Amino acid sequence: MPGKQVDLNPVIANILRYGVTISTILIVAGILLTALEDASGSSALTLSQVIRTDYGRPTLDLNVLISGVIHLDGVYVVQLGLLVLLATPVIRVAASILLFLAENDWKYVVITFVVLGILLFSIFIVGPYEAHNGAAGVVQTLRIVNHPE
């Protein structure tokens, strides 16, 4: 049975709010930077070129991401924003473990651990598997079918 009641609502509400706010700011900044780069002419791309070349495909290399953000490359700023967005529910679940611990609700500590495990499994096991067994070849043919240019 749950022990003493700790109010976990405000903490979780704040994680969600800050996560979405920060990611939205980053994505908007990234869009503006991309639009500026686009306007300057050097990187004027069409949508079908983006799709065909998979331009801006999320990097899995943290160093590349960080240096891209430091150099104010729009695509990397958007990527960081998307990562923050993806991390928000994961952090929320992780925080719930601590909060259920504080309430001595062991059943829910275990349940929440399992949910966190499923999320991490998808990010660190299934995701890399799909990246490795990518549909690059299939996408290539699809692009040519959908975007004859």
Added chain:
Amino acid sequence: MITVTDYLISMFFISVAAGLIGSLVGIGGGILVVPILTLVYHVPIPFAIGASIVSVIATSSGSASAYVRDRITNLRVGMFLELATTTGAVIGAVVTLFLFKSGLQWIIFTAFGAVLMFSAYDLLKRKVADTFTNKVPDKISRTLSLTGSYYDSALKTELQYAATRVPAGMSVMFCAGMISGLLGIGSGALKVLGMDTMMKLPFKVSTTTSNFMIGVTAAASTGIFYIGGYVNPILAAPVAVGVVIGSLFGTRVLIRTRPKSLRLLFFVVLLILGLEMIQRGVSIAPLSFLIDFLRVVAT
């Protein structure tokens, strides 16, 4: 020739409109994103799903924070059911990528069309909230503390409730998670059905807890789509920001008004997009080769 700037601007405004109308009629605007990206901008469907599912996390997390603060959302019910929704979402995402890689994307298009048609039907024939709320906890809901109470502002009383038929509810949640991962939508209506109709939780608790769960469910499949390389930042950016702004605007400005004409408009949009998606699915299905073949044989 659509340039990146054209896309960013046009898709941003389309996403704002989708989020706004979606929140006004009570269906997530995310359901419009995949049809628009695939049919209008010719984005390959897994990339459209990748862009859409990101906006689902943002919308859910953005609006859920308000209800969590109001203490209507039941965090335990949500966390427990997330066991089922996240498992379903992982399977759904893997299945959709498998179908795509196997050249069976017509199945994804057709399934999406069917869900759009069902949503259109649901919008018109929306059932009234199930008024029966279970108050007596059974064995499972007692063991798992799937009980609670909330202050109902309309009745001005504290309402007690307890979940019942938990296994049936879990099964519906698993399906909702799978559809979410498969098609890149929130599938909130199905989650509400699981809690409200199956588990006899109050409608208000069901809708807010469903919204709360959508973000974590979407995160399970987004992990796969993002790391797998299907969330293109340029494609996803205007969608993520646009749908959130639209839906926040919708809930803040015109809270709980569901004008009939707007619902009718949304019904027509869902119906047209549903038919288009099914048409696209059928047109690329091997079925058409078969029909062509038969036609040649016949003549």
